[in-house]
Amino acid sequence: MNSNTVVIPGKISSKAISKSNKTANKQKAVAYKSLGIKIGVFVLVFAMLFGGSFGYTRVYSGKIYPKVIVAGVKIGGMTLGQARAAVTQKAQELNDMGPTITYNNQTLNPELNEMGVTFNIDEVTNLAYNFGRQGGFKDQLRENYKIFSQGYQVNITPQIDEAKFNDYLGQLAKVAEKEPASANLKIYNGQITLINSEMGRGLDKEKLKEDLTNFINSGKNGQIVMVTSDLEPKVVDENTNDARTKAERYMSLAPITVNFEDKIWTADKSEIGTWIKFAESDRKLVASIDPNHFVNSISNSVEIATKDKEMEDGTGKVLNEGQDGRGVDKNTLKSQIIDASLGGQANTSFALITFTVAKGQTTIYPHAQPGRFAGRYIDINLSEQTLYAFEGNTIVNQFLISSGKRGYATPTGEYSVWGKTRSQLMDGPDYYLPNVPWISWFNGEISIHGTYWHDNFGTPMSHGCINASIPDAEWVYNFIEVGSPVYVHY
Numbered sequence: 001m002n003s004n005t006v007v008i009p010g011k012i013s014s015k016a017i018s019k020s021n022k023t024a025n026k027q028k029a030v031a032y033k034s035l036g037i038k039i040g041v042f043v044l045v046f047a048m049l050f051g052g053s054f055g056y057t058r059v060y061s062g063k064i065y066p067k068v069i070v071a072g073v074k075i076g077g078m079t080l081g082q083a084r085a086a087v088t089q090k091a092q093e094l095n096d097m098g099p100t101i102t103y104n105n106q107t108l109n110p111e112l113n114e115m116g117v118t119f120n121i122d123e124v125t126n127l128a129y130n131f132g133r134q135g136g137f138k139d140q141l142r143e144n145y146k147i148f149s150q151g152y153q154v155n156i157t158p159q160i161d162e163a164k165f166n167d168y169l170g171q172l173a174k175v176a177e178k179e180p181a182s183a184n185l186k187i188y189n190g191q192i193t194l195i196n197s198e199m200g201r202g203l204d205k206e207k208l209k210e211d212l213t214n215f216i217n218s219g220k221n222g223q224i225v226m227v228t229s230d231l232e233p234k235v236v237d238e239n240t241n242d243a244r245t246k247a248e249r250y251m252s253l254a255p256i257t258v259n260f261e262d263k264i265w266t267a268d269k270s271e272i273g274t275w276i277k278f279a280e281s282d283r284k285l286v287a288s289i290d291p292n293h294f295v296n297s298i299s300n301s302v303e304i305a306t307k308d309k310e311m312e313d314g315t316g317k318v319l320n321e322g323q324d325g326r327g328v329d330k331n332t333l334k335s336q337i338i339d340a341s342l343g344g345q346a347n348t349s350f351a352l353i354t355f356t357v358a359k360g361q362t363t364i365y366p367h368a369q370p371g372r373f374a375g376r377y378i379d380i381n382l383s384e385q386t387l388y389a390f391e392g393n394t395i396v397n398q399f400l401i402s403s404g405k406r407g408y409a410t411p412t413g414e415y416s417v418w419g420k421t422r423s424q425l426m427d428g429p430d431y432y433l434p435n436v437p438w439i440s441w442f443n444g445e446i447s448i449h450g451t452y453w454h455d456n457f458g459t460p461m462s463h464g465c466i467n468a469s470i471p472d473a474e475w476v477y478n479f480i481e482v483g484s485p486v487y488v489h490y
Helices: 014-054 080-097 121-130 137-150 162-176 205-218 237-251 269-275 292-302 330-343 470-479
Strands: 068-070 100-103 106-108 117-119 152-154 158-160 184-188 191-195 200-203 223-225 228-231 256-260 263-267 276-281 284-289 309-312 318-320 325-328 349-351 354-357 361-364 376-381 386-391 394-400 413-416 419-428 431-443 446-450 466-468 485-489
Touching (some): 068 080, 068 121, 080 117, 080 121, 162 200, 184 237, 184 276, 184 284, 191 237, 237 269, 237 276, 237 284, 256 292, 256 330, 263 292, 269 276, 284 330, 292 330, 330 349, 394 470, 413 431, 431 485
Parallel strands (some): 100 223, 309 361, 376 485
Antiparallel strands (some): 117 158, 256 263, 276 284, 419 431
């Protein structure tokens, strides 16, 4: 017989039992050793804490307990000030490092503050300092045991300005995104050309935001790949076929003619092509026709403006007989052309419909216009170089004036007296006039004022103001009030 152990079915050999016992004993020894270490650490921590100010707590008075780490920075044994400086430096490194964002062959390396990310250094360092110091004796014992057995890691929690963060995402979208371009048709000289559609590109902003947030929280450098997706245009090339067919049918109706008296207007294929408009509808291109420009050009060459009959006020004398005008029924012509186009009526001709526009009648006041304003006002007729003073419908004074000479024309229009000055210096590049009297201001620096340097009234002489004799200017000064209307005209 050999010395090999015989294994009897249903029985365990003594060799196997021996091996099993050894394994079990080894596992027990490891377990006892581990337990012993844990108990040792626990006892050590207990002893240090129990020792109070005579041991561990005295050594780390005012300092962070050992084996405390913030974002990879070992700050154990540091004061709060030292820890803040170290963590601040780490936060600055994280900011400067930023993520590496890639898109196709482009690489972006933004800083965290560009994305609206900041860190609360005081909060994290205070948390690190207070770990193991707060709560009752059991709480401190448990936290210090954790420090000695495995250390304590404190993460820097980022604070994100959502508005600034979303704004940065929007900037990335401008780089990565592209609006799709729908297919379109263009007509030039009666020829139709296809403008091909183009695929767009959209950015998965939520995925990008998630990746950026994960990077910020990890505190480590990393690469982020921007994910995009294709965006299909509303109208693809094949969905322009119906519009092309319709446009070709419209142009095949040429020529379309319009006649009036001895005039004829003709729209050939090229002209009709300018009437055709294309638009998107239900993901297809549709064609419509609008001859508005053609109709307006005909109308402009046929219409005649009215001239009012002019009657002189008071005498009833007819100064100008005037004339009736002529209008064009543009709406009817436009409807006729569109109906013919939709009905496929080729080589159609239309007679232009016109109508008479009755002239009006205008009263002409030979000098000025009484009753233009209620109360007191001044009417200055530049053609006559005459100033008229009215009180309602009643003229109360009139005299010759000198308005602006060539190059300095007095501006026309309706104004109000905004101020009055007894006298002042008036000067400019080529004049110097001290003590100009009786000034009534009505349009910026334009005024009615007395004049001592000439008496050539009835002829334009001034730099824009209304020159009057000194007595006439004084009369106006006393007649009108601030706010009184002044009407200047030819």
